Amino acid sequence: MSSRALRAVAVYCGSNQGTDPVYARAAASLGRLLAEQGIRLVYGGGDVGLMGVLADAVRDAGGEVFGVITRALVDREVAHPGLTNLTVVETMHERKATMSDAADAFIMLPGGYGTFDEFFEVVTWTQLGIHAKPCGVLDVDGYFEPLRALLDGAVRQGFVSEVHRELVITDDDPARLLGRLAAWTPVTTDKWLESSER
Numbered sequence: 001m002s003s004r005a006l007r008a009v010a011v012y013c014g015s016n017q018g019t020d021p022v023y024a025r026a027a028a029s030l031g032r033l034l035a036e037q038g039i040r041l042v043y044g045g046g047d048v049g050l051m052g053v054l055a056d057a058v059r060d061a062g063g064e065v066f067g068v069i070t071r072a073l074v075d076r077e078v079a080h081p082g083l084t085n086l087t088v089v090e091t092m093h094e095r096k097a098t099m100s101d102a103a104d105a106f107i108m109l110p111g112g113y114g115t116f117d118e119f120f121e122v123v124t125w126t127q128l129g130i131h132a133k134p135c136g137v138l139d140v141d142g143y144f145e146p147l148r149a150l151l152d153g154a155v156r157q158g159f160v161s162e163v164h165r166e167l168v169i170t171d172d173d174p175a176r177l178l179g180r181l182a183a184w185t186p187v188t189t190d191k192w193l194e195s196s197e198r
Helices: 021-036 049-060 071-075 092-102 113-128 145-156 174-183
Strands: 008-012 040-043 065-070 085-089 105-108 135-138 168-171
Touching (some): 008 092, 021 049, 040 049, 085 092, 092 113, 105 174, 135 174
Parallel strands (some): 008 040, 008 105, 040 065, 065 085, 105 135, 135 168
16 A cells, blocks of 8 residues: 655644543644654644644644634634744634645544534545545544444444545554555545535
8 A cells, every 4th residue: 555745734632631631641642743754733723722732742842833723713812822834814614724725634633522523524525525635533542432433333324334434544543543644545436526615
């Protein structure tokens, strides 16, 4: 299986750190790994929760961090002040589209509604052929086991095809997950939509 060069990875994660320190440790570990491998972090531009931990880890390890944040969130003073580049946009949709365009792959860390929304939008864009980019989940301490069960149940009940279930790559090891994302081959399907139609 051939590998693609991952130059930039978008990471979606919580604006809180969660109740267990394991989540912050995982975010920091992923951040250091991205920097070590020369992969640019693309993320939501925040200085709070796992977002801040992740960005700080990349920056502290000498990596490049590209943040995308809405003006409303900047005005609430949650933007990270020490990024390589921070782009301010007007809407959440513009934020998500900008992050998607800037990334070669996507990773979801633990988080809440916003994290789920952002990740599954790019999964859907892969499914629809809007882009051909791999989507991965870093399963920290079993956090995403219920999600895996949900997706498997959706396959059994006929709402998600087997081939589209494989669009969500799950692993509990960050280095192995990056390797699987780099080795991912797009599913051959008829393209439904263009990127301008998202």
